[in-house]
Amino acid sequence: MPIVVVETVAALRLGLEPLRRAGVTIGFVPTMGALHDGHAGLIDRARRDCGRVVVSIFVNPLQFDRPDDLARYPRTLARDLEMCSSRGVDLVFVPDAGEMYPSKAVCTVDPGPVAEHCCGRYRTGHFRGVATVVTKLLNMVQPDVAYFGEKDAQQLAVIRRLVADLNIPVAIVGVPTVREEDGLALSSRNVKLDPEERRLAPCLYAALQEAALRVEGGAADPDAIRQAAAARLPRDERLRLEYLEVVDPESFQPVTRVAGEVIVAGALWVGRTRLIDNVRCRQLAE
């Protein structure tokens, strides 16, 4: 089946109906485009697991808290479609905002406490926007499995929560973060970094690795862990640490004492670009 590009929900459903009736497993990779090797990893995993692979490309205005961030978000549709085609994607869904939100969306999905901390604390309404658009997309595509990057760990936790709480019949698979050789997590936003910012950017991951080392070494006090991690960031006026938190991997609530597995998550401004990253680590039982 050659790649098919559809722009409407009706065409999407029409294209998927015969597959669903034939019992073909449908894998789904929702994206905001500007596809990179991290997305390729999601697509490849879906390709291995499923009979058909659907990718959506939609820069969701509802999840942007700042209009300038929405305006600056990279858009590379022609290259995205090429990558989808070369990776064996069967169907690409590229709706516009009018198709996704025909009326002002009045009914939304409220993710609750899992969105309170970390990115949720600094990006008002962001995860409500994510939860709403993901619910919509899952209802449009009705996939058997949907794939999300572990790089956006809080987003993944929000989506696992909403799928469980709203009983959406889909399996959610998290796929490990893909990194550059120097450790920088792949992100569509990386193209916005100038060469000097790009050189600085891996320090976020280095700081998180420091935290992971401490946790694995038996450190239990989250404040001490956070301080040790933050101390690894170079002093540079282009860098501004937004948050660095030690949280429970499921609830994304900050832990008061590390025990068992945690996620250390951080957001770092590098010039005008905001990068996020996280590591999952476990305190070994004494």
Place this chain on the structure above:
Amino acid sequence: MPIVVVETVAALRLGLEPLRRAGVTIGFVPTMGALHDGHAGLIDRARRDCGRVVVSIFVNPLQFDRPDDLARYPRTLARDLEMCSSRGVDLVFVPDAGEMYPSKAVCTVDPGPVAEHCCGRYRTGHFRGVATVVTKLLNMVQPDVAYFGEKDAQQLAVIRRLVADLNIPVAIVGVPTVREEDGLALSSRNVKLDPEERRLAPCLYAALQEAALRVEGGAADPDAIRQAAAARLPRDERLRLEYLEVVDPESFQPVTRVAGEVIVAGALWVGRTRLIDNVRCRQLAE
């Protein structure tokens, strides 16, 4: 197929999977039990339209704003199952609260402005609870068509809104209110009325009919319409009008001037029992 009663989501999905694969149309009637002829009307309509009919019976704690109201809500499971059986229902889903909310439900569906007025104004969180449980039930059953009574007009508006905004692949059908001979809308709560309260109860519908007469006669000022309707209520200490509003049928926002079709909705306390009712009416163009 004889009637089947299931208590878990897993058993429900297992039971429905072969039907779905065979392309049988599934009709769904979600209820809180205490079934009466209004529910029978929903079931009969589903029976006419669909290959298989599923009824759910679940008194949803999330949509009760007052614990005493939840405790007092009538429960008549044995009779409910008998009625389902006699009306040709194929499957009854009777989950308990643990099955519906295995963890504290943290992720909820926020219906937005459609829930701001009328019942939404007086029952804090009610429609969020309704929207959340209906989304869950629709995702569990995945019906082709779901049936709701027009008696709960704001609930129906909330459900139409969430199905549209979240792209849930189901058709929503509203079924006209069934009434006693004296006009009282059938409701599971009617059994709570003592004989004297029962005698008073039809005055809510009489007041709404007065409002409809005014609208159809050309009245355009909602305040004048509301006053004329309220004046039809007898003076009795057992009666307390909670609200009486003239609203847009889709958005459930109060209109500032009647033009075209409106819903006049009201809630009336009769002793300790809260009754709601509504009429849909149209101002004829001059």
